[in-house]
Amino acid sequence: MSHSEHHTERTSLAYSIEKQVEVKAQKCYQCGKCSAGCPVADEMDLPPSMVMRLLQTEQPENDEKILRSHSIWLCVTCEMCLSRCPMEIDIPSMMDWLRQKSRSKKMVNRQAKNIIAFHKSFLNSIKYTGRLYELGLILDYKRQSFNLTQDISLAPKMISRGKLHIFPDMIKGTAQIAKIFKKTSK
Amino acid sequence: MKFGIYPGCSLTGSARDYNESVFALAEAFGLDFIQIPDWNCCGATAAHNLNKELSLALPARILALAEKNGLEEIIVPCAACYSRLVVTQHELRKDPELKNRISEVIEMEYRGTSRILNVIEWIDKYIAPLLEAKIVNPFKYKVACYYGCLLVRPDKILKYDRLEDPLTMDTVMTRIGATPVDYPYKTECCGAGFSISRTDIVSKLSGKIIEDAEHRGADAIIVACPMCHSNLDMRRPDINKYWKTEYNIPVIFVTQAIGLSIGLPASKVGLKRHFVEVKIS
Numbered sequence: 283m284s285h286s287e288h289h290t291e292r293t294s295l296a297y298s299i300e301k302q303v304e305v306k307a308q309k310c311y312q313c314g315k316c317s318a319g320c321p322v323a324d325e326m327d328l329p330p331s332m333v334m335r336l337l338q339t340e341q342p343e344n345d346e347k348i349l350r351s352h353s354i355w356l357c358v359t360c361e362m363c364l365s366r367c368p369m370e371i372d373i374p375s376m377m378d379w380l381r382q383k384s385r386s387k388k389m390v391n392r393q394a395k396n397i398i399a400f401h402k403s404f405l406n407s408i409k410y411t412g413r414l415y416e417l418g419l420i421l422d423y424k425r426q427s428f429n430l431t432q433d434i435s436l437a438p439k440m441i442s443r444g445k446l447h448i449f450p451d452m453i454k455g456t457a458q459i460a461k462i463f464k465k466t467s468k
Numbered sequence: 469m470k471f472g473i474y475p476g477c478s479l480t481g482s483a484r485d486y487n488e489s490v491f492a493l494a495e496a497f498g499l500d501f502i503q504i505p506d507w508n509c510c511g512a513t514a515a516h517n518l519n520k521e522l523s524l525a526l527p528a529r530i531l532a533l534a535e536k537n538g539l540e541e542i543i544v545p546c547a548a549c550y551s552r553l554v555v556t557q558h559e560l561r562k563d564p565e566l567k568n569r570i571s572e573v574i575e576m577e578y579r580g581t582s583r584i585l586n587v588i589e590w591i592d593k594y595i596a597p598l599l600e601a602k603i604v605n606p607f608k609y610k611v612a613c614y615y616g617c618l619l620v621r622p623d624k625i626l627k628y629d630r631l632e633d634p635l636t637m638d639t640v641m642t643r644i645g646a647t648p649v650d651y652p653y654k655t656e657c658c659g660a661g662f663s664i665s666r667t668d669i670v671s672k673l674s675g676k677i678i679e680d681a682e683h684r685g686a687d688a689i690i691v692a693c694p695m696c697h698s699n700l701d702m703r704r705p706d707i708n709k710y711w712k713t714e715y716n717i718p719v720i721f722v723t724q725a726i727g728l729s730i731g732l733p734a735s736k737v738g739l740k741r742h743f744v745e746v747k748i749s
Contacts, residue, residue, distance in 0.1 A: 360657035361621035400665035404514035414477035466521040
C-alpha cells in the first residue's frame, strides 16, 4: 500500500477525533502533565497521557483498548489536563467524544456501569419534567444500579433540612423538552 | 437595575441554602432579579457525557428564553450551570452551522447575546461598590477559598480568573474582614458529579481538600458552587469514614459569609440547613 492510499483509508480513532473534535493527538509529546494533574489518574486503567500515546499509534487494537477502558468514564471533566497541557490539547472534549463512541460501539467497560446508570437516570429525570427531580433521580438510579441500601439515611436528613422535594417541579415547556430529547437522540 | 437569574436545579433542592443567601443579598442591596421564565435543567455532566447535541440544546433553550424576555444580563450562581451556559455560547458562536442546527432543535431563535455572570462577577459588579458602608459584623475568620473546577476552567473560554491561584473570591472575603490562608487546593476537583455513583472517589478527593484547609488553620472553607458544597458538607460523614478523621470545618457559600457580615441572621442565609454545623456567626 502506498502512503497516499494509506492516507485516504485512515479509519483510526485519532483521525475521527481530528475531524470531529478538532483535537490532534499527534501534537502530544508525552510530557505527562495531564496525568500528573488528573485527580482520578490513580483510579484509571489508562491515564490521559497513555490514552494520547495509544491514539498516536493508530492501531485498531489500541483504539479498541481505549473504547473499552474504564478511564474514559472515570474522567470527571475537571478540565485540569487541558489547562496544564503545553500543547493545549482539548482532552476533556475528546473524552466526551470517546464516551459516546464507546456506547455507540457497545464497548462500554463493565466497571463503569454505575457511573453510566447515574448519567442515564439524571437525563431520564429531566426528560419528563424539564428540571432535575433529585428524589426521582435517586430512586431511578437505585433501580438501574441495584444499590438499594446506599444513602438510605440521607434522604430523611435532606428532607428535614428542606433540601429534597417530595414532588417534581414540572416546567410548562415539558413538550418542548421531550422534543429536544427526541431530536437529539441518534 | 433588573437582571435575569438562572438558579438551576440544585438551588431549588439540595442547595436551597445557597439560593436563600443569593436572594437575601439581592434584597439587602436593592437588586431585582427576574427568573428566566420556564427555565430548564442545563443538562449538567450527564448530558455532555452521553450526548453532545443535547448538552448544547438544553443550555441554548435557557439562553433563548432569556433573550426572548429581554434579559441581557443573567447571573448564574451554580458554577456547573455557569460553565455549561458559557461553553454553549462559545461553541455556538464559533460554529454558525451548529448554531442553526441547535436553533432548529429547540425551535426558538437563538442569538447568543446574553452576558453571563458567575456569582463572584455579580458580587464584584453590583455588591462590592456598596459593601463597605453596610458591614456591621466583620467576618473576622481565617478562610480557605475553594474555587473548584468550573469557575476557572476552561480558562480560554471563561476568561475569568487566574488558572492555578485564582484571587477573586479571596479579594471579596478580604473586603468583609476575613483573612484568606494560602491554599494550594483552591482549584483541585472535589469529585463533582460522582457523589452518588462513586462516593468513594468523592470521599477521597474532597477529604484532601478539607484536610489541607484544616491543617492551615482555616475556620471555614468558602465556596461558590453547589456541587462542591454538597460534596464537602453533605458527604462529610462519608469523607470522615473514608479517611478515619473527624474533621468538622464548616463549608460556607461566599454569599452566606457576606450576608453575615452585613448583619443578616444565619437562618436568613440558609446556614441552618447545612449538614456540618456552622458555629460561626
